[in-house]
Amino acid sequence: MQAATIDNLCKFVEAKLVSGVKDEIRVKWFGGEPLLAKEIIVDLSLRLQNLAAQYHVNYNAVLVTNGYLLDQLSAQDISQLELKTIQITLDGPERVHNIRRPRQNWDGSYAQIVANITTLMQFYSDLVIRINIDKNNAPYIHELFLDLEQRGLLTKCKHFQFAYVDTQIGRYTKAAVCAEANNASEIVRSYAIITANLVKHGFAKYAPVSYPRVIPAACDAQINNHYVINPEGYIFKCLGDVTMPERAFYHLNSAKVINTKRECELQALNLCMHKLCSECAMLPICHSGCRAKYLDLNATGPFCRSHCHTLRQQLIAMARSKLQ
Template structure:
């Protein structure tokens, strides 16, 4: 055997050390025998080890710290990447029934359009899915916008037909929605259940005064915080898995604790709160670039926010707070994944929805379409063409960063692990150690 090329080792408190492997995302507290084996593994004869050493070697291999001597990890990584990119067992569609919105958020990257998906386009969307239905095992839908709930009838109409098609063809179905939450009511919740929309993302950008300044209703009503907050409560109480996104920049960072307190006061300690980095993706949101954190800055900010959540009783230890293995980066570099706008135009990336020059085709004219250059750009770009990425020990948890930036030659977009991996893993270790010590103390008190 030999040691993995993707091992990290750091000293932590009390003279202990931890080891992390980015191919498996395994994290272990280690002692000297671990490092001794790593340093001498190519000269060790396994059959001559005692049982304790054999068990340690076995565990190290199971968790990726050791690999077979002739095993090529970089080829496995590339195989994972290509398999994820070109896997055709499922079809993932992000559908925008409209690009219109009832909000005018200060950082929005979209250019709103007063449109909605016509019946003809809905029918052609169903035909588009039918062309895949005999070759896939799963259909995944994300309802998007604009604000998708402005045209609930379109969501319900398409959902009914898609679900029936999947049931007829023994294809599993799942659905998610990204909504500002303002239009959620009991009827909407009932229809979420009926049409298998099991998850939702709603955004709250701070306590009432701050949220209402950033997420503004077009109607002129300056108070939407309470309505959105009540929508989160209603959805959670009805078994909908809600992701509460808090978009963070320099103008609202100081109000996060106040928002966390509001969730605690309302007994919503189980809410899944995560923090989004406000990024000026398009020309529509360039005006707020001065208040945005870059990725290195945000990596530090996110650690502080994670600690706020944990110290207040919220769970914030898994992804995105702890690194996860990536095959391909996101839906934009996956072959059977498309974003579809109200006019039937298809895109690879959410950031480009409505920008027709970036479309890769249209569901209304599939027979006469050629393979577009934009589709080729997303599907052929790979981090393995970059020497910097290929040699990076973080490639398994980064995969080259956001394809939108790479394809459009905007900037290199390494994941935040590049800037805070050691700190986040030490924090994770300390948190679990503290939990263990608290458990041991509580158990001792009981005895």
């Protein structure tokens, strides 16, 4: 992000604060490896923290990282960035992760990431591991837990998340893998396989089981005053749009309004957007499906999120665990 874009971004945030947005400034650093631009992150953090202090709102931040450059993050950096949580992504045990997440020279990235996690844990405890899953790596996820246990890392992680990877939106719609990802039965099967293997190998308490909660919004695109800002200064509502400038609603540097139609459509769709939703017992817990997909794929389905497909199994697993 260039200096001019940083300036314009701070002006954008200040204008929001002046206009009466008075909750908090919450920042999520994102992008594969945001630590590639650590100096920019520090600079921008300090400026946003100053704005927060000036307008008497809270400031907090989260770092989502692929973990590869985590060794560049010191305890002092974490304190300076006011990081509430660091989320690190892994794609399975070493042999599976390295196939899915190779380096540019095709070497694996797992060993470096796990070494970085080990070092980070010596001075930071709010660490969340997000495990990216799909039908291909689901059978091997328990091996990752075995490995983390053998390295003494398992109990030190604050939380594990399982994220079903779905690329069936926007420009990725035509890829073969996307059509596979939209298969509800595959999502259910993947979670069932992971849960069964974790239970079988003594990791039941890490199984993806959670009681449904009432939440204010299911995804960031539904939240007022939530913005996804890319390094070129384009501002979006939906994270899935971030590589498509024509879908931005505003460009910071040229001060040009680009596509307000997309922004309005993402926010205007109601919970009952598809006819199947009006007859579905999951409402209002599910908060409806993915709005971007609904728009991009011509309203051809409700595009339920993965947790909707797995809720039944999760409730049964939770009831069983309570009875044991």
